[in-house]
Amino acid sequence: MWVVTIADVENLEVGGVSRRNTRRVLLLGGKRPMASHRGPMFTGIVEETGRVVSFIKEKTAWRLKIAARVALENIALGDSIAINGCCLTVVTFDQTRLELEFDVLEETRRLTNLGMLAVGSPVNLERSLRFDGKIGGHFVTGHIDGLGTIETFEQRGADHYLRVKTAADGGRLIVHKGSIAIDGISLTVAEVSGDSFAVWLIPHTVAFTNLHAKRAGEPVNLEFDLLGKYVEKLLAYPQPR
DSSP states (O other), X not given: OOOOOOOOEEEEEETTEEEEEEOOEEEETTTEEEEOOOSOOBOSOOOEEEEEEEEEEOSSSEEEEEEOSGGGTTOOTTOEEEETTEEEEEEEEETTTTEEEEEXXXXXXXXXXXXXXXXXXXXXXXXXXXTTSOOOSOOBOSXXXXXXXXXXXXXXXXXXXXXXXXXXXXXXXXXXXXXXXXXXXXXXXXXXXXXXXXXXXXXXXXXXXXXXXXXXXXXXXXXXXHHHHHHHHHHXXXXXX
């Protein structure tokens, strides 16, 4: 059987600020250590929809400037904010102009839909989880697993039906009634068929997030449930005798 040990609490320095953070280490059969996620966490509950002011390539990185309001509350350099579900670090901000700026890796542009942003594009924003905050969705890391493609997005009665096709073999990490983050939005899976899945959306979710601007054929960022990814990793190891 698997032997799982959870250890310990340490001090981390993030963005120049010392913070206490729990580190969890899984000991498989007492032999194989594997560290769990360490870093900002999100809940998939979008706080506001921001707008892209500019997205240009500079000497050292791509610089993304976002117009926002809620995300600027109590902001500090080095804070983490999920943009369309992708965790980025605040490198500068302007409380007067109501703007935030982020450096974006070339790899991030290539592997997510951030590379397709244009001036005026709506983006979902969520500040990282506080230990005294509410968890209204599920634990989201802000690390995108891949892109999905919208197959169907239509209104059915008062609600909206959204079906998404994942990359090949992505369906193995999706379960009926499980959780998934689409562009950083925590949603409940209503249907699973191979590498396609569907969710139902209430009118508020469509109106309050960037989904109101989405159409069939467009890409969305996907982050599968963290628990499922750990289970898959654990089962991949040979069981100790």
